[in-house]
Amino acid sequence: MRTGLLWISFITYLLCTAAGFAQEKTNTVDNWKYQDSLSNDKQYPKYYQKKIDDLNSLHQLYESELRTELKEYVEKVNKDLEKGKISADKAQELKRERAAQVAALITSHKKRIEAEKDFVVTEAEKGGSLSISTKGVEISLNGENLQREKKKFIKTQRGFSLSLGYNFLNGDNLGINDFSYPNNNYIAFGPSWLTQLDEKNHIRIRYGIEYQSHGLELNGNRIFTPNTDDTMVAPIGFSVEKAKFRQDQLMVPVHFEFGGTEKREYEDGRVRFTSDNSWKVGIGGFAGLNLSSRLKLKYEENGRDIKQTTINAFENNVFFYGLDAYIGKGNISFFGRMNLNDVFKSGSVDGQYVSFGIRFI
Numbered sequence: 291m292r293t294g295l296l297w298i299s300f301i302t303y304l305l306c307t308a309a310g311f312a313q314e315k316t317n318t319v320d321n322w323k324y325q326d327s328l329s330n331d332k333q334y335p336k337y338y339q340k341k342i343d344d345l346n347s348l349h350q351l352y353e354s355e356l357r358t359e360l361k362e363y364v365e366k367v368n369k370d371l372e373k374g375k376i377s378a379d380k381a382q383e384l385k386r387e388r389a390a391q392v393a394a395l396i397t398s399h400k401k402r403i404e405a406e407k408d409f410v411v412t413e414a415e416k417g418g419s420l421s422i423s424t425k426g427v428e429i430s431l432n433g434e435n436l437q438r439e440k441k442k443f444i445k446t447q448r449g450f451s452l453s454l455g456y457n458f459l460n461g462d463n464l465g466i467n468d469f470s471y472p473n474n475n476y477i478a479f480g481p482s483w484l485t486q487l488d489e490k491n492h493i494r495i496r497y498g499i500e501y502q503s504h505g506l507e508l509n510g511n512r513i514f515t516p517n518t519d520d521t522m523v524a525p526i527g528f529s530v531e532k533a534k535f536r537q538d539q540l541m542v543p544v545h546f547e548f549g550g551t552e553k554r555e556y557e558d559g560r561v562r563f564t565s566d567n568s569w570k571v572g573i574g575g576f577a578g579l580n581l582s583s584r585l586k587l588k589y590e591e592n593g594r595d596i597k598q599t600t601i602n603a604f605e606n607n608v609f610f611y612g613l614d615a616y617i618g619k620g621n622i623s624f625f626g627r628m629n630l631n632d633v634f635k636s637g638s639v640d641g642q643y644v645s646f647g648i649r650f651i
Contacts, residue, residue, distance in 0.1 A: 338410055338411070338413065338414040341410045342407050342410055342411070345403050345406055345407050345410070346403075346407075348403065349399060349400060349403045352396070352399050353396050353399070353400075356392050356395055356396055357392070359392070360388060360389065360392045363385075363388050364385055364388075367381050367384050367385055368381070442560055442561055443561055444562070445485055445486045446483055446484065446485045446486070447483070447484045447485075448481065448482075448483055449481070449482050449483070449484065449651055450479070450480070450481055450482065450651075451478070451479060451480060451481075451482040451498055451500065451649065451650070451651050452477075452478075452479045452649070452650045453476070453477065453478040453479070453500075453502075453625060453647060453648070453649040453650075454475075454476070454477055454647050454648055454649075455475075455476045455477075455625070455645055455646050455647015455648065456471075456474055456475065456476060456645070456646060456647060457474055457475070457476040457504050457505075457506070457643055457644060457645035457646075458474055458506065458643075458644055459506065459633060459641030459642065459643060459644075460641060460642055460643075460644045461632075461639065461640035461641035461642065462640040463523075463639070463640065464523070464639065464640070464641045466644075468508060468509065468523075469506060469507060469508060469509060470507040470508070470509050473505070473507040473532075473534060474505060474506055474507060475505040476502070476503070476504055476505070476645045476647060477502065477503050478500045478501065478502035478503070478541075479500060479501060480498055480499045480500035480501055481498055481499060482496060482497065482498030482651065483496070483497055483498060484496045484547070485497075486563065490551070490553075491551040491553070491563040491565075492548065492549065492550070492551060493546065493547070493548055494546075494547040494548075495544070495545070495546055495547070496543075496544070496545045496546075496547050496572060496574075496651075497542070497543065497544045497545070498542070498543060499540070499541075499542055500540070500541050500542075500543060501538070501539070501540055502538075502539050502540075502541060502578075503536060503537070503538050503539070504536065504537045504539070504643055504645070505534060505535075505536050506534065506535045506536070507532070507533060507534045507535070508523060508533065508535075510525070511525055511526045511527075511528070511529060511530060511533070512524065512525050512526065512533075513526055513533050513535070513585060513587075514535050514585065514604060514634075514639070516585055516600045516603035516604055517600070517603045518605075519605070519637075520605055520634075520635075520637045520638045520639075521604045521605045521606065521634045521635075521638040521639060522638060522639050523639050526587075528589065529589065530587055530588065530589040531588045531589055531590070532586060532587065532588035532589075533585070533586075533587050533588075534585070534586045535583070535584070535585050536583070536584050536585075536586070537580055537581075537582070537583045537584075537606070537633070538580075538581045538582045539578050539579065539580050539581055539610065540578055540579050540581055541576050541577060541578025541579070541610075542576065542577060542578060543574065543575070543576040543614060544574045544575060544576070545572040545573060545574030545614065545615075545616070546572065546573055546574055547570055547571070547572040548570065548571050548572075549565055549568050549569055549570030549571060550565065550568035550569060550570075551563045551564065551565045551568055552564050552565070552566075552567065552568065565620070566620045566621065567619070567620060568619065568620070569617070569618070569619045570617070570618060570619070570623070571615075571616070571617050572614075572615060572616045572617075572623070573614075573615050574613075574614055574615070575611065575612060575613050575614060576611065576612055576613075576614055576627070577609070577610070577611040577612075578609070578610055578611075579608060579609060579610075580606060580607065580608050580609070580610060582601060582602055583601070583602055583603075583604045583606050584599055584600060584601045584602070585599070585600045585603075585604075586598070586599050587599075587600075604634065605634050605635045605637075605638050606633055606634050606635065607631060607632060607633065607634065607635055609631075610629055610631055610633075610643075611629070611630055611631060612627060612628050612629040612630045612631070612642075612643070613627070613628050613630065614626070614627045614628075616649055618649070621650055621651050622648065622649070622650060622651075623648070623649045623651065624646070624647070624648055624649070625645075625646065625647060625648070625649045626644075626645070626646045627643070627644070627645040627646070628642065628643070628644050628645075629642040629643040629644075630642065
């Protein structure tokens with residue numbers, strides 16, 4: 291046991307390096323508080339000093355974990371020696387090898403931490419800092435530094451759009467009354483961007499990328515016929531619990547948005563516009579690509595529940611386009627969307643999507 295303690299003491303002596311201990315200092319002129327943990331005794335704003343202290347703590351934890359592992363390893367080797375599993379020379383060799391490995395790991399980690407600290411010190415000495423005193427907040431900038439994060443104007447804002455509603459096909463022989471009211475649904479969502487077009491932000495352009503899904507169910511046990519030269523509306527011939535047609539699509543919507551806005555000017559010079567409490571109107575269009583078409587049937591046959599799905603077996607158009615408009619206040623609006631081209635190819639049933647509902651932006 292005594293031999294183990296001697297080894298630990300010896301290893302600790304090898305691993306110890308000169309380091310300054312952190313002491314809190316106060317500049318009585320401006321009431322700034324610093325943690326002086328640098329060997330050159332320089333003082334840095336608290337923002338950078340915290341980064342340096344965090345790096346010091348990280349290395350201390352790392353070194354402590356390795357020292358503990360080394361201690362446990364030495365104890366294990368000593369037990370093996372006492373039990374006669376290894377010779378004294380072998381025990382010394384094992385302990386020397388592990389000690390050298392630990393020393394190398396700690397030295398390597400120390401160099402990396404010191405390099406990161408040097409980078410922090412360099413940034414601090416450039417003059418870019420954010421410090422807090424009893425007098426308030428002071429921002430000192432050198433070059434671009436924090437200026438990138440605090441631009442005076444931001445013309446384009448990012449967001450997320452979610453649309454929920456009802457849809458149906460409108461055509462020569464199809465209308466809203468041909469579809470199930472509870473089982474027809476529409477959903478669209480995706481990232482969106484809003485770019486300011488005029489100085490007062492009364493005119494904007496909103497655009498994005500959306501995934502949308504149309505869900506349709508004809509009433510009267512009818513379906514859109516799959517696996518035929520032309521997709522038509524036809525009776526199934528038996529009673530079904532569910533006969534739902536769905537198309538999944540990817541599209542790009544673009545709108546010109548008009549409405550009131552509120553201008554906010556901050557003390558640091560930033561200017562921001564917000565329309566959270568203002569009415570807005572959007573007019574535009576969309577175009578996209580059909581990803582898949584499927585028909586899901588659910589019915590009972592001979593006492594068994596049958597589920598059947600037919601995928602991409604319809605004469606539908608791949609590309610689509612249409613018009614879209616919305617009106618609302620803040621982040622909530624009501625929308626109406628209408629396709630200008632037919633869902634199915636020429637010769638098939640005539641019909642264009644009509645969708646409406648509520649949109650969250």
